[in-house]
Amino acid sequence: MNTIAELRHDFPLLTRTVDGQPLIYLDSGATSQKPQCVIDEINDFYRKNNANVHRGLHSLSEINTFKYEQVRVKLAKYLAVSEQEIVWTSGATESINIVAAGITKSLSQGDIILISALEHHANIVPWQQAAKLSGASLQVMPIDQQGVLDLTSALDMIAQLRPKVVACTHASNTLGNINDVEAIIKAAKKADAVTVIDGAQAFLHLRPNLSHLDCDFYVGSAHKALGPTGLGFLFGKYNKLNALPIFKTGGEMIETVTFSTTTYRNAPAKFEPGTPNISGVLGFGAALDYLDKIDSDLLQAYEQALFIYCLNALQNIEGITIYGDTENNIGTISFNYRAEHHYDIATLLNSYGVALRSGHHCTQPLISELGIEGTLRVSLAFYNSHADIDAFISALKSSIELIEG
Structure with missing residues (x-):
């Protein structure tokens, strides 16, 4: 078995583009990608x-x-x-x-x-x-x-x-x-x-x-x-x-x-x-x-490293609010930027090839308890890379610049 980072190559969909942009798939909470052996x-x-x-x-x-x-x-x-x-x-x-x-x-x-x-x-x-x-x-x-x-x-x-x-x-x-x-x-x-x-x-x-x-x-x-x-x-x-x-x-x-x-x-x-x-x-x-065939401890350690890397990058953007437990987490981050609507940001991110989810995520009572209308959600898996997160953060910053004009 290859290293955890190399397993990304087993997932054919991750090589595609969206509107000419490399796909950055950050929506595994909605559905995971499939390795070639499953297909x-x-x-x-x-x-x-x-x-x-x-x-x-x-x-x-x-x-x-x-x-x-x-x-x-x-x-x-x-x-x-x-x-x-x-x-x-x-x-x-x-x-x-x-x-x-x-x-x-x-x-x-x-x-x-x-x-x-x-x-x-x-x-x-x-x-x-x-x-x-x-x-x-x-x-x-x-x-x-x-x-x-x-x-x-x-x-x-x-x-x-x-x-x-x-x-x-x-x-x-x-x-x-x-x-x-x-x-x-x-x-x-x-x-x-x-x-x-x-x-x-x-x-x-x-x-x-x-x-x-x-x-x-x-x-x-x-x-x-x-x-x-x-x-x-x-x-x-x-x-x-x-x-x-x-x-x-x-x-x-x-x-x-x-x-x-x-x-x-x-x-x-x-x-x-x-x-x-x-x-x-x-x-x-x-x-x-x-x-x-994957060492589950290595998988979890790799996903946690990705999660912390992404979390730190988001926390360094002024105006970002992050919800949930950042200490005990499977690798999912829900966030908002100031008072901007999550839908607008998600739409802009899609133009950069970034696939993530926005909305209430089929948890309307939870979203109501948090006193918000919805969130942007990044949900990671072991086939993601640090480069994915870098591309996402770059696209997010560009999207914020467009919004703020």
Whole structure:
């Protein structure tokens, strides 16, 4: 395996230009880029092995079924859990919905669902629905003025309120904050609460060990971890996972069907009706193989060095306000320049080939708590370079000069 910096060459899209400018891709929080091996795996499936899984005795089907199920084993090993505890979904959003819909049926009037103020809409709205349908109440663990979770208050709320569910992001998609989910999970266990951790942003950067974290459920999306779009996973401790009611129905998930009744298979099959995203799973398998060859400590050290370099450069520009936890961060920086609208700056940056995100980042309640309309967001990954950051800072300074005339 090459050095971390050399891995950039494995990502073909990073060599393209935008309106004649070299692409500076700083939007990995929205979706990560894909190494050539992932693209090749998906291409090979459709060119050489296209056939359904679990549904045939012919060679193509048997080959694909074996490879498909081996990816489940790979992911389970990556997360330090059992393959029986891994469900394939369309993404972290569907994974949370499966859990929230299932838990709703066990909630009642007076029960409490506890989330943090940092959550993505996908970890807010399903719980709002659960509360509305069950009569439970949704309460929020607070953040401070900078946007950092108030851990002391959060732990006190868990101990005093004794919620039925504690749902929390491992790392904020908007601010990059790494939450102390281990402490939250431990407190939730003492309160006999079910823990649901949104790992969509953390998976690529932190390599979570779920046996160590000991949460009940953990979700992620392949496209944020070098894999294809339209695929995610739901981890659940097997007894908790298998106890959830079915979410969708169709073929493959059933044990027996008559016109009067149906029986269902155990997890994970009970949550996987219909023809799955075979190419997506195989592509994600290639992404996991790729990540497995990288020393995770080196990856994290490299990303942190990039983050600090970018953070320092931004802090040296007068008028920049930075939000969030800059001490415990996956490599994401949300910022604004004076009272200028984030959309205007992002548009100017795009003319220099800089791709980053502006807006509320699907965290409207968080943005409201911060008292702003939105931010510009730089979200880094290990395939970024110091040269990327230099080009971004140069483009930002030029954009500010244009704005200020």
